[in-house]
Amino acid sequence: MAYGYYSANTLIKEIQGQPFTGIGDPEPLKHHWSGYWSRRIDREHRLVYRIENEMIIVVQCRYHY
Template identity: 50%
Template sequence: MSKKLTKPGVAFDANAWDDYQYVKQYNNKLSARIDELIKEAMRSPLEGKGKPERLVGDFAGFYSRRIDREHRLVYTYIDGYLVIAQCRFHY
């Protein structure tokens, strides 16, 4: 079962956007990795790079990919859009 985006869009939670801007400013390597994982997540929630996994419990309905040992990209799909909930630190 693979979700496909019906609209080619990405949205960020306000805190996730702040984190994304911070990373863009201070860590080019991490920023490039986040961009790469966002592209992968747009293709398929559970396939591709970053060891994607479906989250459970309080995070049911969300997915996670490893950016690096410390950071995770947490996302979901709402109305066909990829929505980034977190892109810095571990959930």
């Protein structure tokens, strides 16, 4: 799969409609990040988030987790 480049705002809008599927190659995280999801902003940076009471909680939007 070729990775596109997305802005954090684009990914957040996508998460609002499809929290666990869609662009940015969403994947559930493991170990101490259990309950969080990651999406690619680009090859280096990730948006890390979780869904809590229908709210998107972004905990990181730079670097690799």
